[in-house]
Amino acid sequence: MTTRRSKRFWIQLAFTLLVCGFLVVPVVLSVLAGLSENFFVGVKSGLTLRWVGEVWALYAETVYRSIGIALACLACTLVLGVPAAYVLASRQTRWTRAIEELLVLPVAVPGLATALALILFYGELRWFRQSWLFILVGHVLFTLPFMVRSVVAVMAAIDMKTLEEAAASLGASFRERFFGVILPNARPGILAGALMVVTLSIGEFNITWMLHTPLTKTLPVGLADSYASMRLEIGSAYTIVFFFMIIPLLVAMQYMSGAGARDKGERWKPAR
Amino acid sequence: MARAARDARLHAWLLAPALAVFTAFWLLPLTRLAVVGWSGPQGLSAYFAVVTNAQYFRSLVSTVVLSLGVTAATLVVSGVAGLFLTRNEFPGKKVLLAMLTFPLAFPGVVVGFMVIMLAGRQGLIGDVSEWVLDERIVFAYSMAGLFTGYLYFSIPRVILTVMAAAEKLDSALEEAARSLGASPWRVVRDVIIPGLMPALVSAGAICFATSMGAFGTAFTLATKINVLPITIYTEFTNYANFSIAAALSIVLGVITWAALALARSLAGGTVSAAA
Amino acid sequence: MEAGAVRVRLEQCAKTFPDGTKALAPLDLEVHAGETVVFLGPSGCGKTTMLRIIAGLESPDDGGRVRFGDEDVTAQPIERRNVGMVFQSYALFPNMTVAENVAYGLKVRKLELAARDARVREMLAMMHLDELGHRRVDQLSGGQKQRVALARALAVRPRVLLLDEPLTALDAKLREGLRVEIDRLLRSLEITSIYVTHDQAEAMALGDRIAVMEQGRIAQIGTPHEIYYRPQTAFVADFVGTMNRLAGRADGATLEVPGGRLPWTGPARERQELLFRPEDVSIVDGAGVHLRGTVVSAFFLGDHTRLIVDTGAAQPLVVETTERRTFRQGESLALAVNPEALLALER
Numbered sequence: 094m095t096t097r098r099s100k101r102f103w104i105q106l107a108f109t110l111l112v113c114g115f116l117v118v119p120v121v122l123s124v125l126a127g128l129s130e131n132f133f134v135g136v137k138s139g140l141t142l143r144w145v146g147e148v149w150a151l152y153a154e155t156v157y158r159s160i161g162i163a164l165a166c167l168a169c170t171l172v173l174g175v176p177a178a179y180v181l182a183s184r185q186t187r188w189t190r191a192i193e194e195l196l197v198l199p200v201a202v203p204g205l206a207t208a209l210a211l212i213l214f215y216g217e218l219r220w221f222r223q224s225w226l227f228i229l230v231g232h233v234l235f236t237l238p239f240m241v242r243s244v245v246a247v248m249a250a251i252d253m254k255t256l257e258e259a260a261a262s263l264g265a266s267f268r269e270r271f272f273g274v275i276l277p278n279a280r281p282g283i284l285a286g287a288l289m290v291v292t293l294s295i296g297e298f299n300i301t302w303m304l305h306t307p308l309t310k311t312l313p314v315g316l317a318d319s320y321a322s323m324r325l326e327i328g329s330a331y332t333i334v335f336f337f338m339i340i341p342l343l344v345a346m347q348y349m350s351g352a353g354a355r356d357k358g359e360r361w362k363p364a365r
Numbered sequence: 366m367a368r369a370a371r372d373a374r375l376h377a378w379l380l381a382p383a384l385a386v387f388t389a390f391w392l393l394p395l396t397r398l399a400v401v402g403w404s405g406p407q408g409l410s411a412y413f414a415v416v417t418n419a420q421y422f423r424s425l426v427s428t429v430v431l432s433l434g435v436t437a438a439t440l441v442v443s444g445v446a447g448l449f450l451t452r453n454e455f456p457g458k459k460v461l462l463a464m465l466t467f468p469l470a471f472p473g474v475v476v477g478f479m480v481i482m483l484a485g486r487q488g489l490i491g492d493v494s495e496w497v498l499d500e501r502i503v504f505a506y507s508m509a510g511l512f513t514g515y516l517y518f519s520i521p522r523v524i525l526t527v528m529a530a531a532e533k534l535d536s537a538l539e540e541a542a543r544s545l546g547a548s549p550w551r552v553v554r555d556v557i558i559p560g561l562m563p564a565l566v567s568a569g570a571i572c573f574a575t576s577m578g579a580f581g582t583a584f585t586l587a588t589k590i591n592v593l594p595i596t597i598y599t600e601f602t603n604y605a606n607f608s609i610a611a612a613l614s615i616v617l618g619v620i621t622w623a624a625l626a627l628a629r630s631l632a633g634g635t636v637s638a639a640a
Numbered sequence: 641m642e643a644g645a646v647r648v649r650l651e652q653c654a655k656t657f658p659d660g661t662k663a664l665a666p667l668d669l670e671v672h673a674g675e676t677v678v679f680l681g682p683s684g685c686g687k688t689t690m691l692r693i694i695a696g697l698e699s700p701d702d703g704g705r706v707r708f709g710d711e712d713v714t715a716q717p718i719e720r721r722n723v724g725m726v727f728q729s730y731a732l733f734p735n736m737t738v739a740e741n742v743a744y745g746l747k748v749r750k751l752e753l754a755a756r757d758a759r760v761r762e763m764l765a766m767m768h769l770d771e772l773g774h775r776r777v778d779q780l781s782g783g784q785k786q787r788v789a790l791a792r793a794l795a796v797r798p799r800v801l802l803l804d805e806p807l808t809a810l811d812a813k814l815r816e817g818l819r820v821e822i823d824r825l826l827r828s829l830e831i832t833s834i835y836v837t838h839d840q841a842e843a844m845a846l847g848d849r850i851a852v853m854e855q856g857r858i859a860q861i862g863t864p865h866e867i868y869y870r871p872q873t874a875f876v877a878d879f880v881g882t883m884n885r886l887a888g889r890a891d892g893a894t895l896e897v898p899g900g901r902l903p904w905t906g907p908a909r910e911r912q913e914l915l916f917r918p919e920d921v922s923i924v925d926g927a928g929v930h931l932r933g934t935v936v937s938a939f940f941l942g943d944h945t946r947l948i949v950d951t952g953a954a955q956p957l958v959v960e961t962t963e964r965r966t967f968r969q970g971e972s973l974a975l976a977v978n979p980e981a982l983l984a985l986e987r
Contacts, residue, residue: 101549105449109461112446112520117464119479122489132487173386176379184376192380199391201625202618203578205594209601209614210394213401230390237383267375298472298581303598313472313581320478320585325487332478339470347463537731540697543718544725545745545796555744559735 124336127329144330148319152331155315156338162225162311163294166232170240170290173233175283178244179275182253196241199234204299207234211304225309231300236293240286247282248275285349292342312338398611405608412612421596421613427508428593432576435512436569439519444565446520447527448557469521473514473581480514480586481505506586514582519575523568530564531557563631570628574621593617645674645832646709646799648694653704655689655856663689665856666704673709676826676833677861678847680840682879685853687836688804694834695802696721708799721800724793728805730785732777738788739764739773745796763791766825783814790825801826801833807842819845840880844868852876874985877915884921884957887913899951900931903979912984918946918960920981929974933957938967949973 127145130138177196181189199207208231216222253275260270276283298313305314312335319328403409415421450462468476484490484505494502504510534557542552558565580594591599593613601610647670654666664686671677679687692698694706696718706714713721732741739760746756764770767787777785786806793801806822807815823846826833837843843850844864851861852875860867860876871877888897890912895904902914933951947959947967959975 102453105445106453106455109446109449112442113461113464115483116468116517116520118489119482120467122482123478126482169386173383177383180376180380183372192384195392196383196387198622201574201622202395203580203594203614203621205578205580205597206395206398206614206618207391209597209610210398211390213607213611214394214397230386233386234391237387241383292470296470296472296475298474299578299594302581302584313474316472316478317474317581317585320474320481321587328478332475335475340467343467343470347466535729535731537727537729538733540718541725541727541731541792542733542744543697544695544723544802545792546719546722546748547744548719548748551748555735556733559733 120336123329123332125329126325127331127333129326132325132329144326145333148327148330148334151327152312152315152319152334155310155312156334158225158310159295159312160338162229162232163291165229166236166294167287167290169229169233170237171283171287174237174240174286175244175276175279178241178248178279178282179253179271181241182245182248183257193241193245197238200238204231204235204297205303207231208300208303223306223308228301228304228309228311231304232294232297235297235300236290239289239293240283243286243289244279244282247279247285251278253278281349285346288342288346288349292339292346295338295342395615399615401607402612402615403608405606405612407608411608412616414609415593415613415616420591421593421609424591424593424596427591428577431508431512431515431592432573435515435519435576436572438512438516439523439572440565440569442516443520443523443527443568444561447524448531450524451528451531465524466521468517469525471518473518473579473583474585476514476518477582477585479517480510480582484510484513510586511583511592514586515576515579518579518582519572522575523572526564526568526571527561530561534560567628567631570624570631574624574628577624578617578621645830647671647673647707648800648832648834649705649707650690650694650700651705651707653690653693653700653706655686655693655698655704656701663856664693664700666701667858669851669858669861671832671834673832674830675848676835676846678835678837678843678850679853680837680843680847680850680879681853682838684855686856687853690853691802691804691834691836694800695723695725722796722798724796724798724801726786726789726793726801726803726806728808730789730809732785732788732792734777736777737773738769738775738777738780741777741788742791742795744792749796759795763795766794767791782810783818786810786818787821790822794829794831799832801829801831803833803835805837806835808837808839815842822846844880850880852879854879871983871985874915877983877985882918882958883915884918885913885915885955886951886953886957887911897931897951898953899933900929900975902930902977902982904982906984915983915985916977916981918958920978921957921959921961921975922978923959923961923963924974924976926974928976930977931957931975933973933975935967935969935971935973937969940966947973949975951975 125136126132128140128142129136130141130143177192181193211227211231212222215227221227256274256278257270260274265273296313297311298317301311301314302317305311310318316328316331316335319331323331402411405411407414410417415425446465450458450465468479471479482488484503486503486505488503488505491501491503494500504513538556538560539552542556547555578594579592580598583592583595584598594617597610597613597617600606600613649671650667650669652666652668653664654662655664656662667690669677669690679690681687689698693700693704696713696716700706700714704714705712708721718725733744736744742760742763743756746759751759760773764773767790769784769787769791772780772784772788777788780788789806803822807818810818819842826846835843835846844867847864849861849863850867852859852867854875860872862870867876867880871880874883877883886895886897886899886902888895888902888911890896890904890906890909892908893903893905894901895906895912895914904912904914906912931951933949933956936948936950936956938948939946944960944962945967947961949957949959951957957975959973
């Protein structure tokens, strides 16, 4: 009601800060652990990048592989997902709704089940089983619904049907409409979906752990390895590398969703 | 008429790649999984093993109890913090929000590591308790640690949902209640919570489903307690008990799918990722 | 919970929002006990802010005071002010039935069940909602919702009734009907009421006094008659009803304007602007002609005809006549203006 802060405000602020602390403090601790000479002694032992260096020597390959798979996953979801999203946004029939439900299943069901199913079905195919493509398949199944949903949402918001009808009335063929009108206007959704897919792929563990082989390790798999078998400083340094990759993506996503919300102009309005 | 037929054909072609990939790599394999589930020595009863077998039953119960507990705690914590953040402006709020939602991208393994940082053998809580109580409290590798980990990845998700829903609440309703004399607590009880109920139930169902299916966190914490995903994993990798693993994972899949379907019917929209 | 009609006073109440916008300049206002005052003005004029300050949803800037009777309620939050508030969007609680909504304020005041039920029934009867007690609010029509909102606000016998554009969300026919009901209700209850609207017809019908607001200030406060016939500023004159404006040179006996001469005995001046209402212009037949013009458009509105007449001035004149003939576009007219109706106003 006024700018005078009530007691309730301070109590709630303290509580929120506590929750925040709970979430952030371990992150800070792990970053410090990864950068200090000796975790037992703490930061007093001096800051160093040697652990990060060791991590890089041991696990650089996992980082590259994760990035590679994430980009490949992005390519696949774009090619598979954007046309599918177009169809789902154009038609609202029982079938399309069922298909949307279907595509979400790999997300609704634990990654473990998806992974087990893949192993049991394709395990015999040695070249497939042992290649990074096997992991890629798992990632694509898991991230596709996010791309589809993001693009469908944007297409609905821009009233894609009407835009298409206008373009068709002016003589544009399907290809011209799709690449000249629909895709450019759906770009915010595609971008948001892309960021989501890359972030999810880089961080995917539940499926990847089951599907990986010693020669196809990704970053999260490497992380699990290092937590189990390496000293704390290495695990921490490795986690720092992970944060490094994730933070720009998260910032980009925040920025995009902030820009989107600004356009819609919806915020809780303070007293008139 | 030709137009509609042409459209249908075009749409079919556009949808085909995604459906083909989905069928080849998910639908068929999962059907095979279901078949493997009842092809083992126990036959169809493998699907009921989760109830009939004591060990598996305990595993299921632990998982359900843990998930319910995490859901309840998360709803309360996120409700209070989320409402507070929606209603108040103060310097640094954006930073606070960023910090609260940052853990959204962490895989379960990293969450497990965070729990170790807090409550492991060299954890912060251990340090503090040693300083204050002369006793090192270490709980990362127990049910409490798992609970903490699940709380860690659930809170950011639910806070965002609560905030989104709270922003849509009609402030006139609260003002009306206040004009009739309701105290702040009454306003929360009579207006805000009923108004947020669909979002809370939906977020709660998602939280429950995610906790039920979570694997990475438990794996990192190498807990002595068995949650169902770990049980399934052990059956598959250590004991090569394919049919049991298959049956259990199908059962688990059905449970999480049902919870998420409930969430969707109440919220009408967004379902977020498992951890 | 008992309250006789109470006087409301605002003393030097101003409002500046945290982002710097000045919603209200310091103003003083007195609403007499039992009176209905309507705050009228365009959006952004500060009328809603003023209402919310009286309600207790906003605090005035330092130095402002709100008094109910002799009691200084400035520091009292809305929960304790015992006001009844009716919102534009009704703000009915969707998780409660009609009866539960109406009973809410009584429940909060811990009235026992029997007394509560009796009062709820009384309110529902008063608002002609007898059969709807058990209905959920989303099953109600707009008019019914507004009546429930009124019942709920009045159930607690508030000291002051505050209405924030309660009819704006309704369609025209419904609005007229409810306006009559509200007028009757306010008169019979003798409760001090403050009503906010941007609809001047509503203001004229409901207010004992009208406060016309402009950009955070009260431009004029007076009875509907005073506001309509003796507006003190051009803004007020323009906002309430339609006004014609003509400007020209005044020579002490007439005002020379495009189209003719108006009978104006004000001081001689190079440029004088006069305002007058459309209904004060009559069509004449040769004698006593003040202005001549041609009809641009004619709108037959049933009980009168509204004519837009071009007299050669910058703006066409609006003339209202009850003559029953049809007017044609391009027709020449000779007009006379009632000298007593001519107003000279500063902006």
